[in-house]
Amino acid sequence: MRESISIWFFAGVLFLTYGVIITTQGLWELIHPLENPPVLYYLHAPIWWGAIMSIAGLAYTVRFWPRVR
Amino acid sequence: MPILGLIEAGGWTNLKHQIGARLGSEYVHLWSTTGNFSQNPMGIHWTGLVFGLALVISCGYWTTDFLVVQRVLSAHNLRSARMAPIIGAAFKMAVPFIVILPGLLALAVLPYHLVPQDVAVATGQHSYNEVLPLMLVRYCGPGLLGLGVTALIAGFMSGMAGNVSAFSTVWTYDIYGAFLHKKATDKHYVAMGRWCTFIGVLISVGTAYLVQHAASIMDYVQGLFSFFIAPLFGTVILGMLWKRGTKAGGFWGLLAGTSTAIGLWAWVRHDPSALRYVALSPDAKAMAEDMYRALWSWLVCIIVTVVVSYATQPKPVSELEGLVYGVVPLPVEHDDHWYQKPIVWAGIIACLFVILNIIFW
Numbered sequence: 001m002r003e004s005i006s007i008w009f010f011a012g013v014l015f016l017t018y019g020v021i022i023t024t025q026g027l028w029e030l031i032h033p034l035e036n037p038p039v040l041y042y043l044h045a046p047i048w049w050g051a052i053m054s055i056a057g058l059a060y061t062v063r064f065w066p067r068v069r
Numbered sequence: 070m071p072i073l074g075l076i077e078a079g080g081w082t083n084l085k086h087q088i089g090a091r092l093g094s095e096y097v098h099l100w101s102t103t104g105n106f107s108q109n110p111m112g113i114h115w116t117g118l119v120f121g122l123a124l125v126i127s128c129g130y131w132t133t134d135f136l137v138v139q140r141v142l143s144a145h146n147l148r149s150a151r152m153a154p155i156i157g158a159a160f161k162m163a164v165p166f167i168v169i170l171p172g173l174l175a176l177a178v179l180p181y182h183l184v185p186q187d188v189a190v191a192t193g194q195h196s197y198n199e200v201l202p203l204m205l206v207r208y209c210g211p212g213l214l215g216l217g218v219t220a221l222i223a224g225f226m227s228g229m230a231g232n233v234s235a236f237s238t239v240w241t242y243d244i245y246g247a248f249l250h251k252k253a254t255d256k257h258y259v260a261m262g263r264w265c266t267f268i269g270v271l272i273s274v275g276t277a278y279l280v281q282h283a284a285s286i287m288d289y290v291q292g293l294f295s296f297f298i299a300p301l302f303g304t305v306i307l308g309m310l311w312k313r314g315t316k317a318g319g320f321w322g323l324l325a326g327t328s329t330a331i332g333l334w335a336w337v338r339h340d341p342s343a344l345r346y347v348a349l350s351p352d353a354k355a356m357a358e359d360m361y362r363a364l365w366s367w368l369v370c371i372i373v374t375v376v377v378s379y380a381t382q383p384k385p386v387s388e389l390e391g392l393v394y395g396v397v398p399l400p401v402e403h404d405d406h407w408y409q410k411p412i413v414w415a416g417i418i419a420c421l422f423v424i425l426n427i428i429f430w
Contacts, residue, residue: 018216025212039178039207040073046213 005066012060019054022046070201071166073208074174087177096176099429105352112354121360125367126294129302131157135235147400151411158418162425175200178207185284198286233269237262284355291356292334295363300326303370310394311378312386318378326370333362 026046034041078084085097095102095109102108103115131137131154144150175183181195189196195203205217241262246253253261283289304323307314336343337358345351347365348358390396404410 021216022213025210025216028212029210034210038210040077041210043073043076045073045208046210 003066006064008060009064009066012057012062012064014057015053016057016061019050019052019057021050023050023054026050070204070208071170071174074171074178074204078174078177084173084177088173092176096173097429099426101430106348106350106357107352111356112350112352113357113360114349114353117348117353117357117360117364121362121364125299125302125363126291126360128306129298129363129367130294133298133301133305135239136231139235139238148402148404148409148411152414155411155414155418159421162418162421171204172197172200175204179203186281187284190281196285229270229273233266233273236269237265240265288355288359291359291363295359295366296327296330296334299363299367300330300370303367304374307371307374308393312389312393312395313378313383314374314393315378315381315383317381318374318376321377322370322372322374325373326366329369330362330366333365 023046026044026049029041029046030044075081075084078087085094088094088096098109100115100118103113103118106112106114137154137157141150141153144153183197183200184192184194186196186198188194189199201221202218205214205221209217241258245261246258250257280286280289283292300323303326304319307322308319333347337347342351344353344358347353348361350357353361386396407413
């Protein structure tokens with residue numbers, strides 16, 4: 001029997017999903033440079049920002065994963 | 070956006086210098102320019118901020134807004150209920166960094182000037198209301214831009230869904246079920262709640278068109294707060310704390326307060342020179358008018374409630390048990406550690422609040 005799902009697990013999954021999407025988009029932009037790059041494009045913010053979100057999301061997902069009693 | 074914007078502007082100090090050079094230093098101070106209506110971009114005096122915004126609108130929002138109250142009421146114990154607004158206040162203090170900072174960055178880094186909504190509609194320029202999408206376009210490539218716009222829309226929908234749900238609950242439980250149709254079946258109330266949600270969404274869509282007539286979205290929101298939340302705060306605070314308050318006092322006080330707010334708004338729309346009476350200065354701007362209007366409507370509500378209450382028969386104290394402060398038995402709390410006490414966290418938040426005000430003085 002599994003315990004009830006914590007709201008923090010849900011928050012972690014959301015963060016992780018967004019993080020993975022943003023990181024993937026950042027990597028895609030790195031491999032295929034944009035024709036009209038936005039301002040500060042050279043910083044590749046989506047990669048590090050997405051990575052931070054992914055790590056935070058992964059930590060919460062694992063920590064609050066619904067466990068079997 | 071705030072992080073990338075600060076990198077582009079060259080840090081907070083450079084941002085202040087750039088805004089100062091383009092528009093004037095009054096945009097980056099909270100209090101130092103509020104000694105005179107004409108010295109700050111909001112066209113407001115500190116009395117409007119302290120008494121209108123802080124004392125009436127903010128306290129009213131935190132104590133009467135159904136969305137806020139609903140969350141506190143659903144807490145599973147008294148400590149959680151007390152901690153909810155304290156944690157909310159901590160996050161609320163972070164809001165300027167994601168709402169106001171992008172606006173300041175836009176003033177510094179965008180190659181064009183933003184203008185009020187009415188000027189933007191007439192001339193085709195960009196208005197203040199477009200800051201977030203404009204900054205998203207500036208820093209995000211095509212894929213992330215789509216995600217950012219989706220997140221913005223999701224945020225709007227979440228806020229609207231909460232309010233529509235609150236509208237449906239209040240109408241179905243507190244008005245329809247309590248007064249109009251007391252003996253209906255649960256199935257009937259569920260159907261009424263669903264129809265209310267549908268109608269609430271339609272009303273929300275309709276009210277969006279009203280924003281077009283306001284100076285900005287913020288002005289529209291503060292205007293609505295001054296109509297409804299400010300007088301309601303007067304009624305709620307007296308009802309909670311004053312045993313002598315009566316039913317007639319509450320009703321006439323709330324009606325007088327709301328009528329005052331709507332009357333003052335109509336007066337200034339009809340005769341713009343009335344601004345010097347409502348907002349105490351001809352140099353006041355829309356937001357300042359909203360805050361003083363909230364203050365006047367709250368004062369009228371309080372005065373009328375007190376006068377009518379003294380003129381009418383009070384309820385015996387025995388009938389007020391569980392309703393008014395002083396006749397409600399408060400449960401005693403036992404926290405295991407000092408850091409679990411709400412007062413400790415409230416103190417920390419209060420200190421942070423003072424420090425932020427000094428930093429951005």
